[in-house]
Amino acid sequence: MDGLNTTEATNVLAALAERITTFDPETITPKAIDVAKAGITDTIGVTLAGLPEPCTQILLSTPGVADAPGSCLILGTGQRTSALDATLVNGIASHALDFDDFSDVLGGHQSVPLVPVLFALAEEKGLTGRQLIDAYVVGFEVEHRFAMALHPHHYDKGWHPTATLGIFGTVAAAARALNLDATKTTRALAIAASLAAGIKANFGTMTKPLHVGHSGRSGLMAALIAERGFEANPQAMEHHQGFFNVFNGEGTFDATPLLSAWTAPLTIELPSIGVKQFPCCGSTHHAIAAMLALRADDGVTADNVENITIHVHQRRFRHTNTAFPQGVLQAKFSQQYAVARALLDGAVRLKDFENDAFLQPEVVRLLEKITVVPFGEPGAPEGGTWDAEVAVSLTDGRKLFKRMDNMVGRSGDNAMNRAELFAKFEDCAARAIPENAVAPAFDTLMALETVTDFNELMALLAGK
Numbered sequence: 342m343d344g345l346n347t348t349e350a351t352n353v354l355a356a357l358a359e360r361i362t363t364f365d366p367e368t369i370t371p372k373a374i375d376v377a378k379a380g381i382t383d384t385i386g387v388t389l390a391g392l393p394e395p396c397t398q399i400l401l402s403t404p405g406v407a408d409a410p411g412s413c414l415i416l417g418t419g420q421r422t423s424a425l426d427a428t429l430v431n432g433i434a435s436h437a438l439d440f441d442d443f444s445d446v447l448g449g450h451q452s453v454p455l456v457p458v459l460f461a462l463a464e465e466k467g468l469t470g471r472q473l474i475d476a477y478v479v480g481f482e483v484e485h486r487f488a489m490a491l492h493p494h495h496y497d498k499g500w501h502p503t504a505t506l507g508i509f510g511t512v513a514a515a516a517r518a519l520n521l522d523a524t525k526t527t528r529a530l531a532i533a534a535s536l537a538a539g540i541k542a543n544f545g546t547m548t549k550p551l552h553v554g555h556s557g558r559s560g561l562m563a564a565l566i567a568e569r570g571f572e573a574n575p576q577a578m579e580h581h582q583g584f585f586n587v588f589n590g591e592g593t594f595d596a597t598p599l600l601s602a603w604t605a606p607l608t609i610e611l612p613s614i615g616v617k618q619f620p621c622c623g624s625t626h627h628a629i630a631a632m633l634a635l636r637a638d639d640g641v642t643a644d645n646v647e648n649i650t651i652h653v654h655q656r657r658f659r660h661t662n663t664a665f666p667q668g669v670l671q672a673k674f675s676q677q678y679a680v681a682r683a684l685l686d687g688a689v690r691l692k693d694f695e696n697d698a699f700l701q702p703e704v705v706r707l708l709e710k711i712t713v714v715p716f717g718e719p720g721a722p723e724g725g726t727w728d729a730e731v732a733v734s735l736t737d738g739r740k741l742f743k744r745m746d747n748m749v750g751r752s753g754d755n756a757m758n759r760a761e762l763f764a765k766f767e768d769c770a771a772r773a774i775p776e777n778a779v780a781p782a783f784d785t786l787m788a789l790e791t792v793t794d795f796n797e798l799m800a801l802l803a804g805k
Contacts (some may be wrong), residue, residue: 356600358526361513366475373609377474378441382786383616384435384456390724390769391437391451392417393797394546400433413461417773417804424461428518428561431457432554440620446611447488448496453553454478454507463795470792480514485608486598489777494593504539511560519568532563534584543640570615612753619689624657625679627729631743632683645735651676651709652695652730658715672699681707690768775805
């Protein structure tokens with residue numbers, strides 16, 4: 342189906358609202374609960390890591406922001422404010438480092454439109470952990486169904502889907518948490534159609550994470566005012582000047598995923614859902630993993646390496662072939678630096694992209710030995726879009742190589758294990774909360790379905 346006919350045009354938001362309000366949480370599988378808990382836990386971690394970032398601190402220092410009275414915590418602080426302002430601030434912090442989880446289907450980051458609003462409502466409305474997971478799964482489904490309806494044109498046109506489509510996930514999650522009926526949920530979704538925003542021109546700036554905070558706050562506001570009787574056009578999607586035609590254009594969308602039933606498995610079980618393991622460009626992650634394996638399995642060290650060659654796809658090569666980065670941002674997009682750091686430290690952490698870590702003498706010496714060559718070049722192997730192969734020549738004459746084609750975190754079928762998730766959470770959370778609160782917070786989040794009162798968890802997340 343290309344677009345909608347007149348009969349179908351009356352059903353888009355109403356049909357979607359019916360799915361949202363009648364969803365049976367008993368249909369959420371154990372696998373889906375595990376994926377949800379990993380995504381929620383990871384998002385809390387990266388939100389804490391994003392608290393000290395300039396974009397978050399500028400927002401907090403702006404008069405009127407987070408000044409409203411309320412019971413909702415700004416994570417990593419002792420400050421409490423309204424659900425709207427907590428969602429705004431925690432939302433920008435969650436995406437400040439671009440270290441949050443991702444979905445190839447969404448073309449963006451699926452959890453940051455959901456977690457800040459749900460934690461605010463959990464405190465304000467007294468949700469249980471199981472209710473929060475239920476609302477998260479519903480929001481997750483909605484944002485992915487919008488993506489299936491509107492991509493690839495929506496993405497290619499320049500919209501930031503984490504915000505422009507994530508806002509509908511925010512509304513859906515909030516509607517579940519607030520127990521809105523189908524009519525009010527329809528109105529909330531229609532209101533959100535007028536509040537969606539976020540363009541790729543602002544990628545690489547503080548405004549990219551602002552997209553997330555703004556869309557989260559706007560989605561929550563849509564739900565809250567709809568709850569109180571605020572009205573909007575229920576045909577805000579399919580109207581000739583509605584969301585579909587304005588944000589995409591005639592003939593560039595297919596509303597079928599928004600109209601169809603939610604059959605098993607839900608989108609949260611898609612294999613393309615992943616947690617970002619390393620705090621740098623995703624195009625470097627396969628090569629990092631390959632080097633970590635060579636270090637752990639074959640005893641490769643910075644001292645016994647003669648030279649290193651990294652092979653990646655041409656699409657990865659174009660924006661990550663940075664032999665000697667001259668700044669923190671360049672370091673995040675350098676195959677050479679990422680692999681050098683993995684070899685030197687056996688890990689790649691947030692601290693490796695702060696100050697002048699990329700200029701350390703031992704790093705520079707190693708960078709001089711590293712070359713990146715795209716797959717398919719003369720003498721180079723062939724490889725897929727996301728594959729990486731790292732070949733090393735050692736001082737004793739040995740030649741070793743390791744290929745990664747199913748990256749940890751890149752695929753739901755090869756997800757990060759609990760120890761890996763904790764290593765990332767610890768690295769992130771320790772920037773904002775006491776060291777002795779990190780492990781208890783992680784353990785509680787990873788058992789979120791058993792939480793009946795958020796007070797103890799939020800005390801752990803309240804900061805140093």
